[in-house]
Amino acid sequence: MIKRALKLVACVTPMIFAVGCATQKPAYDYTAFKAAKPRSILVLPPLNNTPEVNATNSFYAQVTYPLAEAGYYVLPVALVGETFRQNGLTTAADIHAVAPAKLQEIFGADAGMYINITKYGSTYVVMDSVIVVRAEAKLVDLKTGTVLWTGTASAANNEGGNNGGGGLVGALVAAAVKQIINSTTDASHPIAGMASSRLLSAGLYNGMLYGPRSTNYGKQ
C-alpha cells in the first residue's frame, strides 16, 4: 500500500513541476521603464559565475545584436572594456561596482545593463551531454540608479526543432545562431548567442521594451 502511494507520488510530482513551468509569471511592472525612456544602453562586461573562463567574452561579444535590433543605441563593447582598463578597472566585479552617475558622465548612456552569467558550457545528464547557457540581467537608469527592468533566460543545444520562441524574435534567435555558427568551433558560443537574444530581445513576455530606433517603439 505504502509502495503504491509512493509510486503515485513519484508519478504526480513531475506533473506538478511540468504544470508549474507552464504557468505564466505575473506581468512585469514597466512603469519606471516607460517613464525613463532610455535611448542608449551601456552593457557592462558580464559577471561570470561559472567555471568557464571564456563565458564573459563569449556572452559580451553577443549582447549588441538583440539590444540594437530592439531599437537602442548600444555602446561599442570592446572599446568600453578598453576605457575601463585604462582607468584601472580590469574585472567585471570592479566595473559593476562603479557608481551609475560616474558611468553616465563618461559614456553618456541613459541606462546600464548589468548581466550575470550563471551557467555556461557542458552539463552532463543521463546518456547525454548538454550545453547550457543561462544569464540574468538588470537594466538600471544611470542618472538615478533606478532599476528599470530585470530578466533571466537560458538556452541549450538539445532543444530540437524549437526555434527560440517563434515569431520575429524566434527567427532573430535562429539567425543569430546561424550567423556565428560558421565562424567558430567553440560549441558553447552559439548557445550563448541564443541565450543573449532571449534575454535581451524586445517583444517577449516580460522582456525588454522596444527602443526609439524601432518601428514598434511606444506600441507596448
Added chain:
Amino acid sequence: MHRKQIATVLVLAGIVVLSGCATKPQTLYQWDGYQPQVYQYFKGESPEQQIVEMEKAQQIINAKGTSVPPGFHAHLGMLYSITGKSNDQIAAQFEDEKRLFPESTVYMEFLLAKIKNGEKL
C-alpha cells in the same frame, strides 16, 4: 493553354507563396562583420585580420545600401588605433559613429579628446 503549362504555373505560384512566407524578418542593421570580429578581438586574434574583415563587411553593406550596427565604426576606430594608423583615420571612424548615432556623442567626444591629447584610448 496546355494542361502541362497550367501545372507549371500552379507550381511556380505555389513556390512564390511559400517563399513569401519564408522571407527573413527585416533587421534594422546588417550584422556581418561586427559581432564576430568583437569576439575575435576578445580572443586576442590578429587585429589586422579583424580590420580586413570589417572593411570587407563595410563594402558589402555600402553596396547593398543597408546600415552598419551601432558600435561598428567605433570598434573599427579602436582597431585602427591598435595597429598604429593615423589619428585622422581613427578620428574619422569616431566621427562616423557620432554622425550615424548621435546617442554616442558624449563617449565619442571623450575618445576624440584622448586622440587630440595623444593619450591611449
